[in-house]
Each structure stands twice: as structure tokens, then as C-alpha cells.
Amino acid sequence: MPEWLALYYREPLELTHGEGRHVWDSGGRRYLDFFGGILTTMTAHALPEVTKAVAEQAGRILHTSTLYLDRHMVELAERIASLSGIPDARVFFTTSGTEANDAALLLATTHRRSNQVLAMRNSYHGRSFSSIGVTGNTSWSPTSLSPLQTLYVHGGVRGRGPYAALSDAEFIAACVADLEDVLGQAHGNVAALIAEPVQGVGGFTSPPDGLYAAFRDVLARHGILWISDEVQTGWGRTGDHFWGWQAHGASGPPDLLTFAKGIGNGMSIGGVVARAEVMNCLSANSISTFGGSPVTMAAGLANLTYLLEHDLQGNARRVGGLLLERLRAVTAGLPAVREVRGRGLMAGIELVRPDGSPAPDAASLALELTRERGLLIGKGGREANVLRIAPPMSLTVAEAEEGAAILAEALGEVQRALNDSADDQKTTEPGGPAGAEGGDRP
Known part of the structure; x- marks a missing residue:
């Protein structure tokens, strides 16, 4: 294993099984789980509905790839498209949040014919070469090399920085002014703004409600796309809203929305939702070998059904x-x-x-x-x-x-x-x- 593959605790912990909100280590000790494998065990450990769906599908066929139709993938895509709020939505499944954000960046830059991207300071979007290039948290960005030109704006952290002492309204106005100023330094088109409604790795920081609605007004004037990174905030975890972007009272949904983690309840599922005009902009062929796997799609569909039915x-x-x-x-x-x-x-x-x-x-x-x-x-x-x-x-x-x-x-x-x-x-x-x-x- 590489040296940079970190482990928690002075004496690393091996988890062997779980049930509900509890897990057990290899010594038989039980723990109350308040982290869920980085917000991934969304409903419960060993949820019967999910484990049954996985077992039944695994007993039929494990793998096909996106070259073949899969009923679970179609049904899950339809449900996510409807829940996203994005009109005429298309869904592409990946295996992780990193890959989902990578795909969203590919779509946005291709659609806008620009490699310039706006991102938030203190942000985190994954570990691929492109997602590291839009990560504003230096602790998780090991290189300055990137295929993108990234312009970082204020707003993701409310309690620190030059605007911390302002009121919420003044804070939003200052961040909008900063966004306008940054756009004045761009070279022609900017492809998109990518932002987490609540910054996960950044320490669960968030701006005042309404910031991204105000940003969207600016972006719309310039034709810039808005990517909402919902890898950690999606599926109702924030309580008041199903998606994090909804807290901002925006005039409409984002142009692209990325998801992962909780939807699979531990299975490797990620994806991007975009309106058809954006999703269909790629001119080259593409498939996904493991995105939309029959087993993970069966798990995701069962997990989402449980989440909705049990509120x-x-x-x-x-x-x-x-x-x-x-x-x-x-x-x-x-x-x-x-x-x-x-x-x-x-x-x-x-x-x-x-x-x-x-x-x-x-x-x-x-x-x-x-x-x-x-x-x-x-x-x-x-x-x-x-x-x-x-x-x-x-x-x-x-x-x-x-x-x-x-x-x-x-x-x-x-x-x-x-x-x-x-x-x-x-x-x-x-x-x-x-x-x-x-x-x-x-």
C-alpha cells in the first residue's frame, strides 16, 4: 500500500461486520457508527432490503457493462432524473464521486468549449487529475498541475476569512462582487462553477442560504454552467431539503448535479445528472465498464426505495x-x-x-x-x-x-x-x- 494511504487511529481498526447504526471490530467490540464510512452507509448497515437485492442479483448475473440493457439501471436513472429537478434530465452512472465530478467537468468544458472552471476555496471534489485541479483544499490537492485553469472564489466558509464579520446579506454581496471580479480576469468563456452546498472534507462548512442563487444570477448572464456537487449532501441528509442546492432558493436547479456515496449504501455508485443538451454534447463514443453494474444498480434502487418509503x-x-x-x-x-x-x-x-x-x-x-x-x-x-x-x-x-x-x-x-x-x-x-x-x- 502507498505511504499516503491514511488510516485512522494509532492502532488501526479492522471492521468486520455491522448492523443498523453499529459496527464490530475484529476483536468483537461494538461501536456506534457516527461516520458511516465517510457518509456512505446512508440508511443502515446490513439493511435487509439492500442485502437481499444484492444477493438476488448476484445469483443471476454479476456483470454486463453499459453495452447491454439493464432494467435496474433504467429504473434507477428514471427515479434520479425525476428527483433531481433538472428538466429533460439524463443520468450517467459511474463508480465513485470522483469519477462523477470528472465526468461533469468533461461535459461542462466540452459544452462550453473552455477549460476555465470556477471553484470554491476550501473545496474538495475527488482524487482524479481533473478533480484535484478544482479542489481548493491544499491538504487534499497534491499537485498544481491540471488540465484546467481554475479560478477560486469566496463563499464556502462563513466563519473565517475576510468576510467573516459581515452580516449574511453583506457576506453574499461581497462574495458576488468577488465572483464578478474574478470573471473580469477570465480569458473569454468560463465553462462552469463547481460547488459543494456543504463542504464535506472542508469541515462541514457552508455559506448563508441564498449565496448560490445569487451566484446563479451572475453565471446565467455569462452562460456559465452550475455544477452542484451533491456527493455528500444528497438524498435528504441535510434534513430540510433533498438536495443541498435547494437551501439556496435558486430560481432553478443546477445545470449538472453529481452524486455518489449514500445512494449505494456501501456499493460503488456515483453519477452525474444533466439536462440533455449538456449530457449529449460529447461527439466521441463512450461506455462504462463498471458504472451501472447490475448488482450495484439493484442495491441503489432498493436503498433509494427504502429511504423514500421510511422518510x-x-x-x-x-x-x-x-x-x-x-x-x-x-x-x-x-x-x-x-x-x-x-x-x-x-x-x-x-x-x-x-x-x-x-x-x-x-x-x-x-x-x-x-x-x-x-x-x-x-x-x-x-x-x-x-x-x-x-x-x-x-x-x-x-x-x-x-x-x-x-x-x-x-x-x-x-x-x-x-x-x-x-x-x-x-x-x-x-x-x-x-x-x-x-x-x-x-
Whole structure:
């Protein structure tokens, strides 16, 4: 394995099986799963409806490729096209969110005859050569080489940066002005803006509602396409809306929408939805060997059906709202917690040192402490100082309370560790007690 293939925890964890919102490791210990394999186990572990669909399809045929018709792929495409809100929609299936964003970039740049792309600062869109080229989070962008010319704009992070002190309305106006200014520096056509409604790897940050609607007005004047990266925000996880872009009250849906992760509930499904004019712009032949696999399509169709029939979006709104309230309550007296933010079952807890600077070591410690107490969470943010919490969308109220209690204990210990570290630093500073001649501690 490559050195850059990261593992969580000082002692890496092997997960062997799961059920509902819980997983077990190779030693037989059970954990409450608040990360779902990076927001991928969307409904539940070992969901009977999905496992049955996978087993039945695997017993018939495992693979055909897109050269042949597949009933499940057609049915899933029809449902996603209808749910997307995009008129005259076409759906192309891939195997991952990275590949979906790569396909969306190919479509947009071909349709607009331009390799110039707008992206948000602090963004993440995948690990392919083109998606790295539009990733604004340097921790996840290992090269500056790219087939695209990317122009980065403000707006993805509300609480930091030059516009943080502004009101929401002023923030949006400033970001729109920045967008207009950036477009003034472009060379002719710009192909598209690609944006996550909530930045996932960036630490679950998001702009004020309405920003992307205001951006869309500017883009429309220039004929620029809007790609909404819904890999982490889709399928109702944010609670109030089925897609993240809907929070912005835009005059219409995006031109392209990408999805992945949760729709497969662990199976490798991604895809892009676009209006026919854009989707059909490619003049060369293309297929997908593994995109739209019969087994993954059967799983996706069963998973989406379960999600809709059991109103998991409503559950994300109700239980997610309760979880966010509990997290804000239990962290209210902790200076180490700069902010608890999120929507639905997407919660981020940003950790800082006593001087207000990012505290990635504290986030790593929190991961270890929650694991010791039987809870699995994630980590993100540009400085890796944000705890990422995104349980399966069938989370119960009791499980939300349990997870919040564990986080409260762990973060209390993190706060004590930060306090001790600050005290130790004071005692070793020049002129402090360690260097003073018998002076009392100030």
C-alpha cells in the first residue's frame, strides 16, 4: 500500500461486520457508527432490503457493462432524473464521486468549449487529475498541475476569512462582487462553477442560504454552467431539503448535479445528472465498464426505495436537529470548541487552541477518546481540526443522545489536555517560573 494511504487511529481498526447504526471490530467490540464510512452507509448497515437485492442479483448475473440493457439501471436513472429537478434530465452512472465530478467537468468544458472552471476555496471534489485541479483544499490537492485553469472564489466558509464579520446579506454581496471580479480576469468563456452546498472534507462548512442563487444570477448572464456537487449532501441528509442546492432558493436547479456515496449504501455508485443538451454534447463514443453494474444498480434502487418509503430525510431533520442542539449544549462551556455547525445529520465540531489557532492534535485526540468509548467519528477541515459527524440517516433519538454523551466526555478530556499543555508552555517561557529567580507564578 502507498505511504499516503491514511488510516485512522494509532492502532488501526479492522471492521468486520455491522448492523443498523453499529459496527464490530475484529476483536468483537461494538461501536456506534457516527461516520458511516465517510457518509456512505446512508440508511443502515446490513439493511435487509439492500442485502437481499444484492444477493438476488448476484445469483443471476454479476456483470454486463453499459453495452447491454439493464432494467435496474433504467429504473434507477428514471427515479434520479425525476428527483433531481433538472428538466429533460439524463443520468450517467459511474463508480465513485470522483469519477462523477470528472465526468461533469468533461461535459461542462466540452459544452462550453473552455477549460476555465470556477471553484470554491476550501473545496474538495475527488482524487482524479481533473478533480484535484478544482479542489481548493491544499491538504487534499497534491499537485498544481491540471488540465484546467481554475479560478477560486469566496463563499464556502462563513466563519473565517475576510468576510467573516459581515452580516449574511453583506457576506453574499461581497462574495458576488468577488465572483464578478474574478470573471473580469477570465480569458473569454468560463465553462462552469463547481460547488459543494456543504463542504464535506472542508469541515462541514457552508455559506448563508441564498449565496448560490445569487451566484446563479451572475453565471446565467455569462452562460456559465452550475455544477452542484451533491456527493455528500444528497438524498435528504441535510434534513430540510433533498438536495443541498435547494437551501439556496435558486430560481432553478443546477445545470449538472453529481452524486455518489449514500445512494449505494456501501456499493460503488456515483453519477452525474444533466439536462440533455449538456449530457449529449460529447461527439466521441463512450461506455462504462463498471458504472451501472447490475448488482450495484439493484442495491441503489432498493436503498433509494427504502429511504423514500421510511422518510429518512424527515428523520435526518428531526434527529439531526436534536443532535445538533445536544452537541451545542454539551460543548457550550468548552473554549476548545470554536463552533458546532451543520445541517440535518451533518455536524462539524471545530477545535482550537487557547490562542484561537486550529488544533489538529486535539481533533486526533478526540478521535482516539471517542473510539475508546465506543463511538466512531471522522475528521476534516483545511487544518484537520474539525470533527465530522454523519451517522446513518436511520439514527434513533436514543443513539443520538448516546453519541452526544460520549462526545461530551471525550471533549471534556480534550479541553483538560489543552489546558495542561498551555500551562506547561507558560512555565517554560523566558521570564516564567522555570526561568525566573525564585519568583512566584504570575
